[in-house]
Amino acid sequence: DQQVKQNSPSLSVQEGRISILNCDYTNSMFDYFLWYKKYPAEGPTFLISISSIKDKNEDGRFTVFLNKSAKHLSLHIVPSQPGDSAVYFCAAHGSSNTGKLIFGQGTTLQVKP
């Protein structure tokens, strides 16, 4: 039972263009969402987050959008750079749960020079 889903295993984008990574969730109790980036042979690093009381959060080239009615969030990277090539995980946290982060399957982003 996958509560957080990233349905696109991979995405390829040209340098300078926009990358859009998508994430869907099923549990309406989730109240906080995070994106992590992971390079091979390294641990995931935090990228950006959003609370359920907001619909957008921006940090430099990275913007996360949240559509609560659709239970959908997306990460936009503009402009994309080759160094952004990595696996991106979305994660959800619920106000009533025991503090666990539930992760999606991940999307591998390749940014071509």
Added chain:
Amino acid sequence: DVKVTQSSRYLVKRTGEKVFLECVQDMDHENMFWYRQDPGLGLRLIYFSYDVKMKEKGDIPEGYSVSREKKERFSLILESASTNQTSMYLCASRGGTGRKKLFFGSGTQLSVL
């Protein structure tokens, strides 16, 4: 900077062996977690701990146990390693109540032959 250190980057073990994966964090964080990462499955929670000597099962605890005798150290134990436990193991820590961001170690790639 938060530092989460996993004792081994790569480990090769035989089926049936008892395996210890060690994790140490230097930020006096209360919460610690063990995840495993597998292609197409994302990060799945094995066990977590809120405080010393406390532990909670995650989503896939079967075949694993944990130990938290000191606040900074969280150990994952494979009682009798099996080939389906070949995976990337990631330790994470987090500060106290209300904080949601996890800090990850670099991971241990375990191969069980």
